[in-house]
Amino acid sequence: MAYEDKTAGEPLEYVIIGGGPAGIQAAYFLKQAGRSFAVLERASEVGNFFRQFPRHRQLISINKVYTGYDDAETNLRWDWNSLLSDDFSPLFKDYSRDYFPHADVMVDYLKDFVTSHELDIELGVTVSSIERTDSGFVVNAADGRVWNGARLIVATGVSAEYTPPIPGVELCERYGEVSVDPEDFAGQRVLIIGKGNSGFETADNLVSRASTIHLASRNPIKMAWRTHFVGDLRAVNNNLLDTYQLKLQNALLDGEITHIRRHGDGYKMEIRYAHADGEVEELYYDRVLLCAGFGMDTSIFSESCKPEMTSDGRFPLQTASWESANVPGLYFAGTLMQQRDLKKYMSGFIHGFRYNVKALTQHLLATYHDTPWPSQPLEYSTRALLDTLLAEMNQSSAIWQQPGFLTRVVRVDRDAGEAELLGLMSVDYAHEHYSDDKTTLMLTLEYGQSNAPDPFFVERVHREDSERAQASQFLHPVVRCFERGELLSEHHVLEDLAAEWWEPEHINPLRAYLRQVLRIDESTTSSAGEAETQAEAQASSYSASS
Numbered sequence: 001m002a003y004e005d006k007t008a009g010e011p012l013e014y015v016i017i018g019g020g021p022a023g024i025q026a027a028y029f030l031k032q033a034g035r036s037f038a039v040l041e042r043a044s045e046v047g048n049f050f051r052q053f054p055r056h057r058q059l060i061s062i063n064k065v066y067t068g069y070d071d072a073e074t075n076l077r078w079d080w081n082s083l084l085s086d087d088f089s090p091l092f093k094d095y096s097r098d099y100f101p102h103a104d105v106m107v108d109y110l111k112d113f114v115t116s117h118e119l120d121i122e123l124g125v126t127v128s129s130i131e132r133t134d135s136g137f138v139v140n141a142a143d144g145r146v147w148n149g150a151r152l153i154v155a156t157g158v159s160a161e162y163t164p165p166i167p168g169v170e171l172c173e174r175y176g177e178v179s180v181d182p183e184d185f186a187g188q189r190v191l192i193i194g195k196g197n198s199g200f201e202t203a204d205n206l207v208s209r210a211s212t213i214h215l216a217s218r219n220p221i222k223m224a225w226r227t228h229f230v231g232d233l234r235a236v237n238n239n240l241l242d243t244y245q246l247k248l249q250n251a252l253l254d255g256e257i258t259h260i261r262r263h264g265d266g267y268k269m270e271i272r273y274a275h276a277d278g279e280v281e282e283l284y285y286d287r288v289l290l291c292a293g294f295g296m297d298t299s300i301f302s303e304s305c306k307p308e309m310t311s312d313g314r315f316p317l318q319t320a321s322w323e324s325a326n327v328p329g330l331y332f333a334g335t336l337m338q339q340r341d342l343k344k345y346m347s348g349f350i351h352g353f354r355y356n357v358k359a360l361t362q363h364l365l366a367t368y369h370d371t372p373w374p375s376q377p378l379e380y381s382t383r384a385l386l387d388t389l390l391a392e393m394n395q396s397s398a399i400w401q402q403p404g405f406l407t408r409v410v411r412v413d414r415d416a417g418e419a420e421l422l423g424l425m426s427v428d429y430a431h432e433h434y435s436d437d438k439t440t441l442m443l444t445l446e447y448g449q450s451n452a453p454d455p456f457f458v459e460r461v462h463r464e465d466s467e468r469a470q471a472s473q474f475l476h477p478v479v480r481c482f483e484r485g486e487l488l489s490e491h492h493v494l495e496d497l498a499a500e501w502w503e504p505e506h507i508n509p510l511r512a513y514l515r516q517v518l519r520i521d522e523s524t525t526s527s528a529g530e531a532e533t534q535a536e537a538q539a540s541s542y543s544a545s546s
């Protein structure tokens with residue numbers, strides 16, 4: 001079949017590679033902005049990745065249907081699967097009430113999102129190569145079709161299974177291909193290389209059939225409940241830990257695997273232990289499974305636009321605007337964005353990168369299409385700034401889902417007596433683009449730094465001791481004041497059990513801080529002499545309903 005050569009004439013403004021959650025989210029925002037683009041997806045349906053992964057079909061992204069809140073924006077704090085839209089529709093909770101849903105439901109949801117918002121996704125497009133030209137990028141498909149775009153957004157996800165440099169690693173069965181029928185492992189000794197969620201998910205599936213299961217990697221496991229990073233080991237996958245500590249024939253091995261080789265009908269693995277004075281031991285297994293994680297597949301890029309990689313070649317090196325560090329005009333969306341906050345925040349997951357994609361789109365509009373960054377003028381008064389910050393810290397889902405990474409920025413021009421609230425952006429982006437002569441307040445939600453050996457036994461700050469709010473261990477708001485990019489001071493709002501910051505111990509210290517750093521003459525503002533702020537009214541309402 002002959003296809004139209006789309007390199008002729010004016011190029012598209014954007015070509016998006018990948019029809020998963022990130023590509024769909026980028027398409028939504030670009031359509032809303034009236035930009036020209038094409039979305040190319042290799043499979044015959046959007047979200048096809050979720051037809052195969054996770055292998056055991058249970059998502060670990062939570063779907064909390066009942067939150068006790070009516071506000072749609074606030075509810076996104078506990079909805080880890082929905083994409084963003086102006087009308088909050090469709091939402092994932094309308095497709096499943098399971099806390100950890102089946103992966104196939106994600107495909108159904110993404111299909112309906114595309115249909116509902118009339119997004120044009122070109123399916124069955126296998127990209128064979130991408131080239132950089134003076135006018136942008138040429139995307140070639142295996143069937144001869146060609147797309148020409150001024151800029152390229154790669155949203156292919158981490159589709160390539162990572163292969164660690166272990167001699168004999170080619171003998172392993174890969175996570176994406178190994179049988180998921182536990183009967184196939186009955187009575188066998190199994191080694192799993194990798195101690196992430198895919199490794200533990202696999203082990204949990206085999207624990208009732210395999211005679212012995214060992215999980216090995218260089219580093220000890222990190223529990224998500226300690227690190228607050230949802231990519232670390234989650235409780236839903238950690239059943240094997242009981243069997244290790246109770247000596248039920250399973251174990252975790254920390255150390256360097258020096259080789260894997262065939263031995264009879266099985267395999268021998270040699271490991272140099274990390275916690276036994278370098279002891280070396282050789283162990284026998286019937287099966288060796290490789291569950292070492294994923295990385296980006298760069299095979300489609302020609303030398304003219306091959307992105308510089310980092311993190312053992314897994315992720316492309318990026319700027320604060322998620323642009324390739326070495327290829328101008330090449331941007332990344334979705335889980336590839338996590339290079340900027342690797343293993344710290346939530347950019348590797350839908351509930352994190354959906355906001356990143358929103359910020360990326362705004363950067364593109366501001367950079368290439370003369371569209372100012374969204375902003376909301378604020379009354380230049382302590383009251384108005386206090387109300388704004390309290391509303392954001394209590395309702396924003398973005399700074400909740402990306403704690404310490406995304407921020408709401410308030411800029412104050414003291415000389416002009418003006419203030420404005422800027423649209424969502426990353427902390428790094430704010431420092432790069434808004435470090436001018438204005439006073440800048442940056443609001444984030446952040447976890448405290450704890451050295452407690454047990455994350456479930458931590459001393460909390462007393463509610464009447466708000467002067468020690470900076471010692472708060474759990475998620476709490478932080479406001480930082482910058483002048484010409486230099487940090488002048490920071491204020492921590494006391495943590496709260498329900499994460500609702502509407503009470504006097506939250507409001508009063510924040511009001512005092514704003515007065516101190518902004519030095520606003522309240523006699524010149526329209527709010528002077530008012531008895532009650534909106535925040536205090538909200539606090540009264542909250543107290544009455546509690």
